[in-house]
Amino acid sequence: MVERIVATPEALALIKEMQTLHGEILFHQSGGCCDNSAANCYLPTDLTIGPYDVKLGEVGSVPFYIGKSQYEYWKHTQLILDVIEGSGGTFSLEGNTGKAFHTRSRLFSDEEWELIKSTVENDLA
Template sequence: MVDKVIATPAALALIERLRAEHGSFFFHQSGGCCDNSAANAYLPGELTIGAGDVYLGDIGGIPFYIGANQYAYWKHTQLIIDVIEGSGGTFSLEGPTGLAFLTRSRVFTDDEAAALGLS
C-alpha cells in the first residue's frame, strides 16, 4: 500500500506532544492564503471539514485532510510532514512550541501512481 501522507520521526514526536497537551486534533494542509502552504493542526470545531476536503490518511494516528482543489494539483505527490525550528503557523496548534510543521513532497513513482489509480 502506498501512503499519500507520511511523517518524519520529528513530526511524530511533535504529534505525540500535542496529543498529550490537547487530546484529539486533526491536520489540514493549508492552501497558502494566510499560513503559507503548511500542514496545520486544529482542534475539533476550529475548522470545518466537508465535501470540499479530501482525507489522505493518518499520521501518528491523527487524520490528515487537504482541500479538493489543492489535491487536484498535488495528487501525484506524497506529502511528507516534517518539523523545523521556528515559529509555526499562527493558526496551528504547534505555534507556541517554537517548532513548526513543514510539508515536503515527492512525486510518486509510476508504479506507486498506478497502485493509487492515478495513471
C-alpha cells in the same frame, strides 16, 4: 499499499506532544493563504471538514486533510510531514512551541501511481 501522507520521527514526536496537551487533533494542509502552504494542526472543533476536503490518510493516528482544489495539484505526490525550528503557523496548535509542522513532497513513481490511481479517482467521485 502506498501511503499518500507520511511523517518523519520529528513530526510524530510533535504530534504526540500536541495530543498530550490538547487531546484529539487533526491536520489540514493549508491552501497557501495566511499560513502559506503549511500543514496546520487543529482541534476538531476549530475546523469544519466538508465536501471540499479530501482525507489523505493518517499520521500518528491523526487524520490529515487537504482541500480538493489543492489536492488536484498535489495528487501525484506523497506528502511528508516534517518539523522545522521556528514559529509555527498562526492558526496551528504548535505555534508557540518554537517548532512548526512543515510539508515536503515527492512525486510518486509510475508504479506507485498505478497502484493508487483507482483510489484517487474514487476519493473525488
